[in-house]
Amino acid sequence: MNKILCKKSLCIFLAVAAVILQLSGISYAANAASGTSYTWNNTIPQKSPSGGSGNGKLVLFDNSHCQTAGAADWVIDGGFSDFADDLVQEGYTVREYRGIDKNGDGAIRYYDDRQPQNVSINEAVITYDGIKDADVFVIAEANRPFTISEYAALKQFVDSGKGIYFISDHYNADRNMNTWDSTEVYNGYNRSSGSSYNMGGEYGDMRNPGSAYSGWLSQNFGLRFRFNAINCKSGVSDVRPSQEAEGITAGVGPILMAAGSTLAITDINKAKGIVYFSSSDSASKWNSAVDSGLYFGGRAEGPYVAISKPSAGKAAFIGDSSPIEDATPKYKRESNGSSKSTYPGWTDPYNASLLSVNIVNWLATPESYVGFDGINHTKGIATPTPMADIEKNTPQAEPWAAPGYDPWNTDTFAYGSYGAPDGPNSTQPPPSTGEGLIISQYIEGSGNNKAIELYNGTQSSVNLSEYSLVQYNNGSSSVTYTLSLSGTLASGAKYVIVNSSASSTLLSKANLTTSSSVMTFNGNDVIALRRNGSNIDIIGQIGYNPGTEWGSGLTSTCDNTLVRKSTVTSGDANGADAFDPSLQWDGYERDTFTYLGSR
Structure with missing residues (x-):
């Protein structure tokens, strides 16, 4: 991407x-x-x-x-x-x-x-x-x-x-x-x-x-x-x-x-x-x-x-x-x-x-x-x-999204970005960004068998109250549904969110069961993990409806289980580009739950 x-x-x-x-x-x-x-x-x-x-x-x-x-x-x-x-x-x-x-x-x-x-x-x-x-x-x-x-x-x-x-x-x-x-x-x-x-x-x-x-x-x-x-x-x-x-x-x-x-x-x-x-x-x-x-x-x-x-x-x-x-x-x-x-x-x-x-x-x-x-x-x-x-002339309003910082003022640039006030060689310690928190599994199975697994790849515990899971429905450019999270996720731990109407097998894997509309996603809906209102990891392409799914075969977002490749250690925060799940995900048949918690 x-x-x-x-x-x-x-x-x-x-x-x-x-x-x-x-x-x-x-x-x-x-x-x-x-x-x-x-x-x-x-x-x-x-x-x-x-x-x-x-x-x-x-x-x-x-x-x-x-x-x-x-x-x-x-x-x-x-x-x-x-x-x-x-x-x-x-x-x-x-x-x-x-x-x-x-x-x-x-x-x-x-x-x-x-x-x-x-x-x-x-x-x-x-x-x-x-x-x-x-x-x-x-x-x-x-x-x-x-x-x-x-x-x-x-x-x-x-x-x-x-x-x-x-x-x-x-x-x-x-x-x-x-x-x-x-x-x-x-x-x-x-x-x-x-x-x-x-x-x-x-x-x-x-x-x-x-x-x-x-x-x-x-x-x-x-x-x-x-x-x-x-x-x-x-x-x-x-x-x-x-x-x-x-x-x-x-x-x-x-x-x-x-x-x-x-x-x-x-x-x-x-x-x-x-x-x-x-x-x-x-x-x-x-x-x-x-x-x-x-x-x-x-x-x-x-x-x-x-x-x-x-x-x-x-x-x-x-x-x-x-x-x-x-x-x-x-x-x-x-x-x-x-x-x-x-x-x-x-x-x-x-x-x-x-x-x-x-x-x-x-x-x-x-x-x-x-x-x-x-x-x-x-x-x-x-x-x-x-x-x-x-x-x-421009066919639509600009910019295409709010930047989340002021691009004309470098004081607002995040730690380690070019032009920012502080970075790896400065005396200012890096902030606890939680950038290692990623979506590690995606399950779009039969019926209500919907699940999202999060993985904390940082070196410290993460306060989940800073995070939310959101859905952009049917090609929407703005968030349709939001699920706020809570609790603490330890370093190296996984957190599985499951639709409360899922099968008993899938429910047994859950850390959180919920009836939130976020967890009613289909293969053409974007799912994003947010921290303090900013997207840090995204499945899909915001503002685009692919019809049925992104990808093809087992490595697609419809009727499949996607497991993040172990080489992926940071989230994909760019929801604007074309999404090809095969680049960062391995695909498995519908209702495959065995990899939950196995990263």
Whole structure:
């Protein structure tokens, strides 16, 4: 489960309406306090080739714009470590970029620069002087908008002969729920045309212009990211020949798309696609897409991977992080400090590892030509409808959920999350989060044979009064039923909750029998474990009705018993992504109760 998004209903709109003004830019949260130490994570990671094997070139990975928000962890010693390590093998020095230490205290702090008084002190910024020594700048899923000066710095970097690799995701991969995702940040405008996005100050007018040919990315690089959301898990296969793709696609096969976006070529002299959907690809709408998801299909959907040569420098673009990430996240979630789970896309059969290394090699190689002339360098192919009508405004209220913290104020970030006041190396001890409390078994059997088992994998007892079990019924985006818990669960202990009308065999396994409607779930209902009102472990996909079940065969949520794999030690708090029970669960026949209490 490596994606962010859920469908929104009127209920969600009402629940989050109170915070929309703050998140979109009309009124602003309090600035991060200056009295907290923020010293636990001041060492900026760098990886270098051994001995004399280096090529003398530097690749910076941006971490100044919420690249670790929510489930993301796109840092060189976390979820992008495989990517970084392979670049080191190529001879590159790889370093994280966090911003500018303006006050010299060793900590690069973010301050909400939508407030004029914070502009001069915000350190999580991109400046030309800050990145000019790099040969390539990798920006993966920026989840906070760039300022006018940051857009200018990026353009200056490319114009100086350097390269940028833009890695995006599907529309509404708004991982910190601040109403911005990377498709919008890179394009230079929000999908909404609402007046609140005429932000002024450092940001200017960021409303949807309603034209594919407007916006920073299109005007400067000849393309834009679409607002679509597509699955093609067997790989996007129309990989253009190497001679058409400036050598980048040599040896490259089909590329995984697990809820991603495409681009639209708006200037064939500046930009061209190098990986497209073929007529035989199994591209489909991602289940949680906010609109039709897949607009046109085939080549008309636009390229999945594209490149641009607008000036002395270069840029490359891909519409999904899934084939690039690995399964070694570093940071905790900002909302509750729980662990993340990222996907081993770098080693997936349809990975983008060779493609991405080839892209960096191309970006790092200076070439003086400008544009694709159609003679020495194949021109691009214009995307027939570069902005569909549905892309000209947001189809629903934003954000897709309340964040549970203030994404504009780092003082509210949980222990161990990037940018938080405290973490593992600080003198402040970690809070007792109970993140090791997970759903360890799920029984959706015959009749009323319904049961949920909880497991305490923490090193101490857990106060269950802080927890509740909730059900999202039939695709609802808001909680339908709630069961509050009580008592204490010892370290390493299990707690079995059973429908009070279940069979005597199942009832004999119960720690709690209840007639709560939560325990009348069916295979298409989401079950979530909550701590203090925040989801910490979820079965299913919030806001989506799969029909009968998630999964298939024995490893599905209908008429089966699911037992959590023993390798799973932390909950899946992301209820927005596509749910595949086979990733974390083993399946058994209906009314299998023998594993209760056996974890």
